[in-house]
Amino acid sequence: MRAAIRLDGIGEYYFSQKLREIDELNKAGKQVINLGIGSPDMPPHPTVINTLHEEALKPNQHAYQSYKGSPVLRNAIAKWYKKWYGVALNPGTEILPLIGSKEGIMHICMTYFEEGFSVLAPNPGYPTYASAIKISGATPLFYDLKKENNYYPDFDQLEKLVKEDSESPLRGVRAIFVNYPHMPTGQLPSLKIFEQLIAFAKQHNILIVHDNPYSFILNNNPVSLLSVNGAKDVVIELNSLSKSHNMAGWRVGMLVAAKEKVDEILRFKSNMDSGMFLPIQLAAAKALELEKDWHDEVNKVYRARRQKVFDLLRLLNCVFDETQAGMFVWASIPGKYKDGYELSDKLLHDTNVFITPGGIFGSAGNNYVRVSLCCEEEKIDEAISRVREIL
Amino acid sequence: MRAAIRLDGIGEYYFSQKLREIDELNKAGKQVINLGIGSPDMPPHPTVINTLHEEALKPNQHAYQSYKGSPVLRNAIAKWYKKWYGVALNPGTEILPLIGSKEGIMHICMTYFEEGFSVLAPNPGYPTYASAIKISGATPLFYDLKKENNYYPDFDQLEKLVKEDSESPLRGVRAIFVNYPHMPTGQLPSLKIFEQLIAFAKQHNILIVHDNPYSFILNNNPVSLLSVNGAKDVVIELNSLSKSHNMAGWRVGMLVAAKEKVDEILRFKSNMDSGMFLPIQLAAAKALELEKDWHDEVNKVYRARRQKVFDLLRLLNCVFDETQAGMFVWASIPGKYKDGYELSDKLLHDTNVFITPGGIFGSAGNNYVRVSLCCEEEKIDEAISRVREIL
Numbered sequence: 001m002r003a004a005i006r007l008d009g010i011g012e013y014y015f016s017q018k019l020r021e022i023d024e025l026n027k028a029g030k031q032v033i034n035l036g037i038g039s040p041d042m043p044p045h046p047t048v049i050n051t052l053h054e055e056a057l058k059p060n061q062h063a064y065q066s067y068k069g070s071p072v073l074r075n076a077i078a079k080w081y082k083k084w085y086g087v088a089l090n091p092g093t094e095i096l097p098l099i100g101s102k103e104g105i106m107h108i109c110m111t112y113f114e115e116g117f118s119v120l121a122p123n124p125g126y127p128t129y130a131s132a133i134k135i136s137g138a139t140p141l142f143y144d145l146k147k148e149n150n151y152y153p154d155f156d157q158l159e160k161l162v163k164e165d166s167e168s169p170l171r172g173v174r175a176i177f178v179n180y181p182h183m184p185t186g187q188l189p190s191l192k193i194f195e196q197l198i199a200f201a202k203q204h205n206i207l208i209v210h211d212n213p214y215s216f217i218l219n220n221n222p223v224s225l226l227s228v229n230g231a232k233d234v235v236i237e238l239n240s241l242s243k244s245h246n247m248a249g250w251r252v253g254m255l256v257a258a259k260e261k262v263d264e265i266l267r268f269k270s271n272m273d274s275g276m277f278l279p280i281q282l283a284a285a286k287a288l289e290l291e292k293d294w295h296d297e298v299n300k301v302y303r304a305r306r307q308k309v310f311d312l313l314r315l316l317n318c319v320f321d322e323t324q325a326g327m328f329v330w331a332s333i334p335g336k337y338k339d340g341y342e343l344s345d346k347l348l349h350d351t352n353v354f355i356t357p358g359g360i361f362g363s364a365g366n367n368y369v370r371v372s373l374c375c376e377e378e379k380i381d382e383a384i385s386r387v388r389e390i391l
Numbered sequence: 392m393r394a395a396i397r398l399d400g401i402g403e404y405y406f407s408q409k410l411r412e413i414d415e416l417n418k419a420g421k422q423v424i425n426l427g428i429g430s431p432d433m434p435p436h437p438t439v440i441n442t443l444h445e446e447a448l449k450p451n452q453h454a455y456q457s458y459k460g461s462p463v464l465r466n467a468i469a470k471w472y473k474k475w476y477g478v479a480l481n482p483g484t485e486i487l488p489l490i491g492s493k494e495g496i497m498h499i500c501m502t503y504f505e506e507g508f509s510v511l512a513p514n515p516g517y518p519t520y521a522s523a524i525k526i527s528g529a530t531p532l533f534y535d536l537k538k539e540n541n542y543y544p545d546f547d548q549l550e551k552l553v554k555e556d557s558e559s560p561l562r563g564v565r566a567i568f569v570n571y572p573h574m575p576t577g578q579l580p581s582l583k584i585f586e587q588l589i590a591f592a593k594q595h596n597i598l599i600v601h602d603n604p605y606s607f608i609l610n611n612n613p614v615s616l617l618s619v620n621g622a623k624d625v626v627i628e629l630n631s632l633s634k635s636h637n638m639a640g641w642r643v644g645m646l647v648a649a650k651e652k653v654d655e656i657l658r659f660k661s662n663m664d665s666g667m668f669l670p671i672q673l674a675a676a677k678a679l680e681l682e683k684d685w686h687d688e689v690n691k692v693y694r695a696r697r698q699k700v701f702d703l704l705r706l707l708n709c710v711f712d713e714t715q716a717g718m719f720v721w722a723s724i725p726g727k728y729k730d731g732y733e734l735s736d737k738l739l740h741d742t743n744v745f746i747t748p749g750g751i752f753g754s755a756g757n758n759y760v761r762v763s764l765c766c767e768e769e770k771i772d773e774a775i776s777r778v779r780e781i782l
Contacts, residue, residue: 001598003503004501004503011658042453043451043453049448052443057440061434062640062641064430099664102665106662110395113395114397131662132663135659207392242455248455249452249454249455249669268401270407272497274491274639277641278640
C-alpha cells in the first residue's frame with residue numbers, strides 16, 4: 001500500500017543511515033571513532049538514578065499518567081525556569097512535559113500548520129524542523145543564517161519571504177522556527193535579536209517556535225526567549241533535559257507557552273500518547289533541582305574535549321570560532337574540498353574517524369563540518385594521531 | 392492563532408474531562424470510587440523493577456537509542472510472539488517497539504491515511520481510532536458490532552460501506568481497525584472471523600490494523616491475528632505490556648508487521664521521536680520472559696474482582712455476559728434509563744461511584760455501561776454497599 005503523500009520526500013534520517021554504515025565498518029574490524037552524534041555519553045547525577053529506583057519500587061507508580069504530566073514535574077519546571085531564566089510560568093497551565101522535546105516539534109506542527117501555509121526554518125538548522133513542517137502539510141521556507149551576520153536572521157530577507165508568500169493566493173507564513181544557542185553553528189542569542197524577532201512575529205501575526213535545548217552547555221548565561229517582554233503572546237519554547245542533565249535517552253522535554261497554546265497542543269497530544277512513566281517524571285524533577293556545580297562539572301569535561309577537537313580541526317586546516325556554545329564545534333573547511341561531505345567521507349575512509357558534513361543541516365552548511373564533543377578525550381587523541389598519520 | 396483544520400471536532404479526551412470532575416468531587420470531601428479507567432493498579436513483577444534499576448546504574452545507558460529499539464527488546468518480542476501466539480517474526484525487520492501502543496495508532500494513520508480516504512472503525516470501539524483517523528485527514532466510517540452477532544463485524548455491512556465509498560468520486564476505504572479481545576465488549580475473537588477479515592481485506596486491498604492489548608487478561612488463549620495464514624500481507628498488529636504486565640505507565644508497546652510496513656511507519660516515527668530509555672526497554676524484555684504463573688496470578692485478582700462487579704451490576708439490574716475477556720465488564724442497562732450516561736451520572740451523584748457510560752465508545756454503546764476491574768475488592772464492596780443504601 002502506498003504511504004500518504006505527506007511522506008513524499010521524507011526519508012530516513014541521515015544519521016539513521018550513517019550509523020548503519022559505521023556499524024558495518026565496525027563489524028569489518030575497523031574501529032570507527034564517531035564524532036558525529038550529539039548524544040551525551042556521561043550519566044545523569046546519581047540522585048536522579050536513585051529517585052528513579054525509589055519511585056519505581058512503590059507499588060502505585062505504574063498506572064497511566066495524566067496527559068499534562070505530574071504536578072511535581074510541572075512545579076519543578078516552573079522553579080527551574082524562574083531560577084535560571086528569570087521567567088515566571090504558571091505550572092498548572094503554561095507547562096507541558098514532553099517525551100523529549102523532539103516530539104514537541106511534531107505536536108506544534110500538527111496543531112497549527114496545514115496545507116496552504118508556510119513556515120520559516122533556519123538554514124543551516126536541525127533537519128527535523130523541515131521534516132515536521134512537511135509532514136503537517138505546510139511548506140518550509142528557509143531563511144539564511146550567515147557567518148557575516150553572526151548567524152542571526154537577516155530581517156530584510158525575512159520580510160521579503162513573508163511578503164512574497166502573502167502575495168501568492170494560497171499561502172501565508174504561519175510561524176518561524178528559531179534556535180539559540182544555535183545548532184549547528186553554536187551561536188549564542190543576543191537580547192537585541194530576540195526583541196527584533198518578537199516585534200517581527202507580532203507585526204506579521206506569526207508564531208515563534210524557539211527550540212532551546214543547548215543553553216546549559218559551554219554557556220554561562222542560559223537565556224529563554226520567554227524572558228523578553230511580551231514574548232508569551234507569540235512564543236512557544238521547547239526545552240529538554242537531554243543535554244543539560246545527560247538524560248538524552250530518558251526522553252524528557254517540555255513545552256512552555258501561554259495557556260491557550262498549551263491547551264491547543266494538548267488536543268493533539270492527548271490523542272497521540274499518555275503521560276510519561278511517573279518515576280521518570282519524578283527523577284527529572286530531581287535533576288532540575290541540581291545546582292551550578294553540576295553544570296560546571298559537565299562543562300569542565302566538554303571544555304577539555306573541545307580543546308582537543310580544536311587541535312583536530314586545526315590539523316585539518318578548518319577555521320572555527322572558539323566561543324561557540326553547545327556540544328559541537330562548527331568549522332569551515334579548506335577550499336581544496338568540494339564540500340563537507342567530501343572531507344567527511346575522506347576522513348572516514350582514510351582514518352575511520354566520522355565527523356558530520358555540514359550540508360545535512362541545509363545548503364548554507366555545505367562548506368562546513370560539525371564535530372561532536374560527546375566522545376572521550378582519549379578517543380579524540382586517537383583521532384588526532386590517525387589524522388597525523390595520513391597528513 | 393487558529394489551530395489547524397485537522398483538529399476541528401477533536402476535543403479533549405472524555406476521561407481527561409471526567410477525571411477533573413472526579414478530582415473536584417474528591418476535593419469537596421466526597422470519596423469517589425472510580426470504576427471507570429482501565430489502568431492496572433498492581434505493580435509489575437519485581438524482576439522488571441530490578442532490571443530497570445540495574446541497567447540505569449550503568450554509566451553508558453543514558454544516550455539516545457535507535458529509532459528501531461534495542462535488539463534485546465526486539466528479540467524478546469519475537470520470542471514472546473512465538474511462545475504465546477505461535478507467530479514467527481523476524482526481530483530485525485518485522486518488529487517496532489513503541490512508546491505505548493497508543494502512539495502506534497497515530498503513526499499508522501499518519502503513514503497511510505490522508506484526505507480523500509476513509510477508514511473503517513468499530514462502533515462501539517476505542518475512541519482514539521476515530522480521532523487519529525480524523526487527524527490524519529481521512530474520514531472514519533463506523534461499522535456496527537452488535538450483541539446478536541457476537542460483536543463481530545457484519546460482512547454484508549462492511550461490503551456495503553466499501554461499495555458506497557468506492558462509488559463516491561473522491562474516496563476509497565484504505566483500512567479497517569479491528570480489536571479482539573474487543574474493548575469495550577470483552578468479546579473474544581474466533582478463527583473464522585479472523586479468516587473472513589483477512590479475505591475481505593485482500594479482496595478490497597485494504598489494511599487491517601489489529602489492536603491486541605487485552606489478550607492476556609481473563610483469557611486462557613491469547614491469539615494474534617498474525618497467526619492466521621496469509622495475514623502478514625495485510626495486517627499490522629499493535630500490542631502492549633500495559634495490561635498484560637501491569638506496565639501501563641511505563642509506556643511500552645509494539646507494532647508487528649511485514650518489513651515493508653515497518654519501514655514505512657518508521658519514516659514517520661523517526662521524524663517524531665527517538666528510541667525509548669534503554670533501561671525501560673531491557674526491563675520490558677525481562678517482563679516478556681515471565682511465565683504462565685505470572686499471568687495466572689494477575690488473572691486471579693481480576694477474576695475475584697469481577698465476581699464483585701457482577702454483584703454490583705446485578706444490583707443495578709444490568710445484564711451481562713459472564714465470559715467476557717479483558718479488564719472490564721460490559722453490561723446493558725435496564726430500560727428505565729434513557730442511556731448509560733443517565734445511569735452513570737445518577738450513580739456518581741447519588742453514591743459517588745463512577746462507571747463509564749457506554750456511549751463514549753460510539754452510538755452502539757448508548758444502552759450500556761462499562762465497569763473497570765482496576766480497583767481493589769474492598770472498594771468494589773464499598774461501592775456495592777453504597778448502591779444498596781439508595782435502592
